[in-house]
Amino acid sequence: MAAEKIYVTQPYLPPLEEFIPYLEQIWANKVLTNGGPFHQQLEQALCRYLGVPHISLFSNGTLALITALQALRIKGEVITTPYSFVATAHALLWQNCTPVFVDIEPHTLNLDPAKIEAAITPQTTAILPVHCYGNPCDTAAIQKIADNYNLRVIYDAAHAFGVQDAGGSILRHGDLSVLSFHATKVFNTFEGGAIICHDAKTKQRIDHLKNFGFVDEVTVVAPGINAKMSEINAAFGLLQLEHMPHVMQRRAEIDAYYREQLAHVPGITCLPQGHQTVANHSYFPILVGPEYPLSRDALYEKLKEHGIYARRYFYPLITDFPMYKNLSSANKSNILNSKEFSEQVLCAPIFPELSLKNQIKIIDIIKSSEIR
Numbered sequence: 001m002a003a004e005k006i007y008v009t010q011p012y013l014p015p016l017e018e019f020i021p022y023l024e025q026i027w028a029n030k031v032l033t034n035g036g037p038f039h040q041q042l043e044q045a046l047c048r049y050l051g052v053p054h055i056s057l058f059s060n061g062t063l064a065l066i067t068a069l070q071a072l073r074i075k076g077e078v079i080t081t082p083y084s085f086v087a088t089a090h091a092l093l094w095q096n097c098t099p100v101f102v103d104i105e106p107h108t109l110n111l112d113p114a115k116i117e118a119a120i121t122p123q124t125t126a127i128l129p130v131h132c133y134g135n136p137c138d139t140a141a142i143q144k145i146a147d148n149y150n151l152r153v154i155y156d157a158a159h160a161f162g163v164q165d166a167g168g169s170i171l172r173h174g175d176l177s178v179l180s181f182h183a184t185k186v187f188n189t190f191e192g193g194a195i196i197c198h199d200a201k202t203k204q205r206i207d208h209l210k211n212f213g214f215v216d217e218v219t220v221v222a223p224g225i226n227a228k229m230s231e232i233n234a235a236f237g238l239l240q241l242e243h244m245p246h247v248m249q250r251r252a253e254i255d256a257y258y259r260e261q262l263a264h265v266p267g268i269t270c271l272p273q274g275h276q277t278v279a280n281h282s283y284f285p286i287l288v289g290p291e292y293p294l295s296r297d298a299l300y301e302k303l304k305e306h307g308i309y310a311r312r313y314f315y316p317l318i319t320d321f322p323m324y325k326n327l328s329s330a331n332k333s334n335i336l337n338s339k340e341f342s343e344q345v346l347c348a349p350i351f352p353e354l355s356l357k358n359q360i361k362i363i364d365i366i367k368s369s370e371i372r
């Protein structure tokens with residue numbers, strides 16, 4: 001009998017019957033997109049839920065990243081991390097910027113503020129850090145550097161939905177923050193994304209940019225793109241939001257059980273939580289060190305043989321891909337921590353419907369480390 005397959009994540013879907021009334025409303029009013037009623041309602045609901053003043057919804061996180069760069073007219077060199085999903089750096093290439101890769105800190109796997117200054121040149125205009133796995137960056141140190149050198153800061157907050165630090169939502173940091181609502185993320189609208197900004201004027205510019213640059217029927221103010229979230233995705237987001245307390249609670253329980261069970265496995269380190277006061281447990285990264293009897297890749301294969309599809313996030317590094325590898329900042333010696341962690345990390349399955357039985361199965365395989 002083929003074993004049930006367990007993936008690194010499984011998208012959360014509310015009961016289908018709860019979504020039908022939303023569809024009936026769309027069918028009745030025949031507004032499918034262009035900032036319709038569900039789009040407006042979801043923007044308001046997310047501002048309340050996340051505790052942020054302004055949010056603009058997008059069709060996905062990558063277009064939101066590109067539009068964020070465009071909104072602030074970012075040009076030249078932008079400092080970023082090689083330890084992320086490839087969309088972070090791709091957004092820079094689409095905007096004709098040059099990514100300048102700076103290494104990560106070993107305790108958070110986020111951009112290391114102590115290494116940013118050495119990478120700044122007269123062409124540097126911005127910093128694009130990632131709150132990796134939802135662990136907050138050192139936002140105070142990054143802002144200090146940005147202020148000293150007159151740089152803009154855009155956070156790729158694709159992993160950071162709902163995360164808070166002592167001052168509130170971590171999405172308040174920097175000039176802009178970008179979320180992804182992709183199927184694999186903590187909060188999903190099938191596909192989707194958003195930009196968080198501080199003032200109404202910036203929100204208006206972003207809203208124009210995501211709709212071809214249209215201000216009204218006859219006025220186009222910028223070479224905008226089409227990146228609006230549709231009504232069906234926005235309606236689904238409103239329903240998802242009602243289920244978030246359950247989603248967050250289940251993720252916290254699964255995270256806590258992994259930490260308890262894996263705490264004393266020689267060679268396995270659970271990445272410590274950062275300085276957040278509210279976590280979202282979007283990923284469960286473990287580090288497979290040299291004391292573990294199997295290599296990271298051998299453990300990955302062993303889990304796969306049991307139908308468990310853990311993922312090596314983030315391996316390969318962005319700097320290993322052909323369009324980045326020849327940049328001088330992509331040189332191995334510049335990003336030693338990124339290299340090291342990229343070769344040790346394995347993200348274990350975590351999602352609301354992961355059963356205790358299946359979680360125990362995963363833990364038992366990690367614990368029983370005999371070499372086949």
Ligand SMILES: *Cc1c(COP(=O)(O)O)cnc(C)c1O
Pocket residue numbers: 060061062063084085087088130156158159180181182192193
């Ligand atoms: C998912 C993700 C993105 C891209 O978001 P999409 O909505 O899939 O376009 C960007 N950056 C990071 C770090 C991500 O994890």
